Amino acid sequence: MKRLGAEQNSELVTRAKTGDGGAFGELLGPVLDPAFRVAMTMLRDRTAAEDAVQEASLKAWRKLGGFRPHAELRPWFLAIVANECRTLRRRQWWRVLRVGDPRAFEGEVSQTRALGDRLDLDAALDQLPRHHLLPLVLYYHLDLPIEEVARTLGCAEGAARQRVHRALEALRPKMQMEVGRGA
Amino acid sequence: MGLDEKELRRALAARSGEPTGDFVSRLNETFRRGRPTSDWKPALAIACVLALSLASVGVLLKARSLSRSPHVGSPASAARSIQSRSPEATPSTAPTPIGPVPVTNVVISAPSAQVVWALVDGPTLYLSTDQGNTWQRRTVPVPPSGAGTDEISFVDVNQGWFALVTVPMTQCSQEPIQIWHTTDGALTWQLIVDGSAADAGGISFQECKGALSFADAQHGYLAAYDFNHHPTIYRTADGGQTWQGSTLPDPPGFTTQAGGFALTTGPVKAVGSDVLVAAYNDTPTGPSTYVFRSMNGGVTWTYLAIVDGTSSPSFVTQTRWVVLGFGSFPSHETTDSGRTWHVYQTDYSEAAPEAPQVTFADGEVGYATARGDLQRTLDGGLHWTSLTPPPATVS
Numbered sequence: 001m002k003r004l005g006a007e008q009n010s011e012l013v014t015r016a017k018t019g020d021g022g023a024f025g026e027l028l029g030p031v032l033d034p035a036f037r038v039a040m041t042m043l044r045d046r047t048a049a050e051d052a053v054q055e056a057s058l059k060a061w062r063k064l065g066g067f068r069p070h071a072e073l074r075p076w077f078l079a080i081v082a083n084e085c086r087t088l089r090r091r092q093w094w095r096v097l098r099v100g101d102p103r104a105f106e107g108e109v110s111q112t113r114a115l116g117d118r119l120d121l122d123a124a125l126d127q128l129p130r131h132h133l134l135p136l137v138l139y140y141h142l143d144l145p146i147e148e149v150a151r152t153l154g155c156a157e158g159a160a161r162q163r164v165h166r167a168l169e170a171l172r173p174k175m176q177m178e179v180g181r182g183a
Numbered sequence: 184m185g186l187d188e189k190e191l192r193r194a195l196a197a198r199s200g201e202p203t204g205d206f207v208s209r210l211n212e213t214f215r216r217g218r219p220t221s222d223w224k225p226a227l228a229i230a231c232v233l234a235l236s237l238a239s240v241g242v243l244l245k246a247r248s249l250s251r252s253p254h255v256g257s258p259a260s261a262a263r264s265i266q267s268r269s270p271e272a273t274p275s276t277a278p279t280p281i282g283p284v285p286v287t288n289v290v291i292s293a294p295s296a297q298v299v300w301a302l303v304d305g306p307t308l309y310l311s312t313d314q315g316n317t318w319q320r321r322t323v324p325v326p327p328s329g330a331g332t333d334e335i336s337f338v339d340v341n342q343g344w345f346a347l348v349t350v351p352m353t354q355c356s357q358e359p360i361q362i363w364h365t366t367d368g369a370l371t372w373q374l375i376v377d378g379s380a381a382d383a384g385g386i387s388f389q390e391c392k393g394a395l396s397f398a399d400a401q402h403g404y405l406a407a408y409d410f411n412h413h414p415t416i417y418r419t420a421d422g423g424q425t426w427q428g429s430t431l432p433d434p435p436g437f438t439t440q441a442g443g444f445a446l447t448t449g450p451v452k453a454v455g456s457d458v459l460v461a462a463y464n465d466t467p468t469g470p471s472t473y474v475f476r477s478m479n480g481g482v483t484w485t486y487l488a489i490v491d492g493t494s495s496p497s498f499v500t501q502t503r504w505v506v507l508g509f510g511s512f513p514s515h516e517t518t519d520s521g522r523t524w525h526v527y528q529t530d531y532s533e534a535a536p537e538a539p540q541v542t543f544a545d546g547e548v549g550y551a552t553a554r555g556d557l558q559r560t561l562d563g564g565l566h567w568t569s570l571t572p573p574p575a576t577v578s
Contacts, residue, residue, distance in 0.1 A: 021214035032210070036202040044198055050206050057210060061218050086410070087355060087391075121194045140188065141195040171191075 010070055017064050024061055031074045034142050035081045041137045042085040042130060056084040075144075075151035082134050082152070124171050132167035139164050289552040292337045293544035300337045301557070301573055302345075308369055309573035312340060314548065315559055318573035324363045324372030334395040336403065341368045344403065344423055346395040355391035355409035362395070362423055375423050385426035386417055394450030397423075398458075404451035404481055406460065411441040414448040414462055418481035431462055434473040434486045446473070449495040451481070459487070461495045472496070474504070474521050488521025496521075497541035497549070497564075505564050507531050507539055507551060516564075531558065531567045 015023035035056065039049035060080050067076060125133065138149045150160035290302040301309045302323070309318040323333075323345050337343030347361040362376035362384070376384035386392075386405065393406035401422050408414035413430040431446060439445050446462040453459075458477040472490035477483060490496050496504040501520065505527060508514035516527035531539075531551060539556075543549035543564075551558045551567065558567040 019218045021211075021217060024218070025211040025214040028214075029207075032202055032207060036206075037199045040200040041195055041198045046200060049200070050202070053202070053206075054210055054213065058213070061214070121190060122197070125194055125198065136191070137195060137199075140192050141199060 009073065013064065013067060013073075016061065024064070027073065028057060028060070028077070031077050034074065035077055037142060038078055038081050038134070038137055039085050041141060042082070042133060043088065044126075048088060052084045052088050053081060055088075056081040059084070072148070072151065075148050078138070078152045079154060086130055121171075128167070128171055132163075132170045135160065135163040136167045136171070289557055290333070290335055291540065291542045291550045291552055291557075292335045292343065293542050293548065293550055294337045294339050296544050296548045298337070298340050299544070299550060300335055300343065302333065302335045303573055307573070308335065308345075310340065310368065311573075314561075315550065315557065315570045320573075321369035323369070324365075324374070325361070336395045336397045338397050338399055342366050342400055343369065344395060344397060345372065346392065346405070348392045357388050358391045359388070360386060360392045364423055376426070384424065385428070387415070387428070390415060393448050396451050396453075398453035402453070402480065404453075404458065404460075406448035406451055408445065408447050408462075410445050411439075412445060413439050414446050416448065416451060416460060416477075416481055416484065420480075429477075429482060429484060431460070431475050431484050432486060434462075434471075434475075434489070437464055437471070437473075452498045454498050455501040457501050459498045459501075460484075461490065463495070476520075488517075490521065491515045491517075491524035497543055499543045499549070499563060500546050503546075503563075505529075505541070507541055507564075514564075527564070529564055529567065531560075531564070 009027065012023045012027040016027055032053065035053050036049060039052040039056075040046065043049050043052060056077070060077055063080070067073075128136075135149060135153060138144045138152055139146070144152070146160055146164075147157050149164070150157045153160055153163060155163070292300040294300075297312055297314055299311045299315050300321075301311070301315075301318070303309060308321040308323050310321055311318045323335075325347055333348055334346040335343060336346075343365055345363045345365075347363070349359050359380065360376070360378040360383075361374060362378075363372040364375045365372045376386060378384070378386050378388055380388070382388050387407070390407040390409045390412075393408060395403065395405050397403035401420055403419045403423055405417040405419075405426065406414065407417060407428070413432070415428040415430055417426040417428045419426045431448070433439055434446075437446075444464075446464050449461040449463070451458060451460040456478060458481050459474060461472055461474050463472045472495065473486060474488045474490060474496065475484045476487040477485075490504075490506065494506045496506050496517075498504050503516070503518045504521065506515045507529070508531070514527040514529045514531065515524050517524045539551040539553035539558075541549060541551045541564075547561055547563050549560045549564060551560075557570045559570055560567050
């Protein structure tokens with residue numbers, strides 16, 4: 001993942017604050033991929049994810065005045081995207097409630113047991129409350145260090161670690177997993 | 184099941200995806216067009232002031248030109264009538280066969296067995312008087328928000344309401360809404376509640392606004408919620424001019440708390456002497472859907488039942504509710520107001536891996552829509568027929 005240097009970042013922030021769209025696009029470019037991954041994982045729909053990321057981008061641009069030039073952009077933007085996903089999902093849940101298509105795995109898995117396990121896990125992820133899903137996505141899918149997970153979630157590192165633990169417990173009570181990486 | 188970290192990573196990756204180059208290009212093009220205003224409400228307020236000023240001038244000129252007329256009307260009513268607009272296109276009066284134009288979002292209002300209204304994708308409103316076989320084009324009073332959150336509710340071929348619901352603030356702490364009213368089949372509209380920038384008509388500027396539904400020409404309901412409080416069900420008894428709110432109580436085993444531990448509401452439906460609404464939580468206790476009932480027209484609400492599944496039930500009658508299945512979830516039905524549920528045999532075939540929005544006009548005729556797909560049942564949900572939704576190109 002391409003990361004901008006602090007100085008370059010700071011300059012782009014300054015230019016974007018003045019309304020320079022090119023600078024804002026350049027600033028956001030490196031974090032669009034993880035942002036989209038968060039949205040896709042939480043919403044499970046490409047169109048909805050695009051809507052969420054676009055809306056979050058515009059909100060981020062509006063809020064850029066309060067962003068410190070040397071601060072980390074990624075956790076700040078991911079927090080906005082995650083909030084946008086929550087809003088989108090909550091709105092009109094009676095109209096849109098998506099689940100994965102179990103048939104998507106049929107070509108990949110030959111053993112019945114493995115397929116069953118995968119379907120169980122996917123079903124469990126579908127049923128997992130979104131405030132549990134987000135820490136898992138940040139930590140296990142985006143591979144963010146726990147301190148960045150904490151900044152995205154807006155909490156202390158210890159609390160972030162606890163939230164990952166609680167999400168795992170909610171996902172599968174007997175799962176043998178430890179939150180050790182990056183801790 | 185011995186799942187490990189690798190398996191979890193695989194499952195999360197399977198749900199994920201990369202942004203397409205086309206999407207990134209479109210996004211950058213949006214940025215190049217310039218930064219959005221930090222807050223559109225002042226601009227809207229200025230626009231409203233200008234519109235009202237013009238309307239006032241118009242009223243004065245009209246009054247002068249009609250000086251011999253003894254009844255000019257109040258300034259407020261004059262302003263409102265001037266704010267109403269003719270449709271952008273003359274609606275066709277003859278039934279129009281519908282064609283195979285793909286659409287992605289349809290909002291349905293079915294006031295009777297024959298009449299159905301459909302808000303399709305954008306600023307296009309359609310009326311059918313033959314159960315969705317053919318459609319006539321109508322228009323909404325203002326361009327929809329584009330967020331797919333706008334609402335329509337009609338009580339017949341003439342009278343209906345359009346709610347323009349725009350961008351919410353963080354955690355649904357605030358959300359603007361405008362409610363427009365028509366009495367001539369969506370040929371002209373009057374703005375009756377303008378909550379663009381503040382409380383209006385008794386509706387708080389706070390909270391996200393949900394479904395709008397009218398039971399008759401006078402009585403209607405508007406659901407509202409945020410992430411931190413009990414949901415509010417607004418009710419009107421004067422055709423939408425003024426509203427009063429009541430909150431839903433906590434269902435058994437659930438306590439509303441700040442930080443996202445709050446219910447989200449679905450559409451309100453008056454069936455018989457009851458008014459019913461479903462609400463959903465997405466919290467540590469796991470997703471659950473509850474049904475609440477009011478027996479006094481929405482003044483007070485009590486918990487009634489829990490729904491089998493996380494989809495919103497469609498209230499066919501007071502006691503019979505159905506949840507259409509999708510994905511691996513079978514359809515479910517209750518015939519005793521949610522006390523017991525059983526798997527429901529229906530030939531409804533999902534068009535998308537998501538729950539359809541289901542609207543019943545009466546105990547037999549209903550419509551289901553998901554991702555632009557539109558299906559109709561004439562036997563209470565047992566059998567479904569695919570309809571082609573009205574196209575955006577019909578003239």
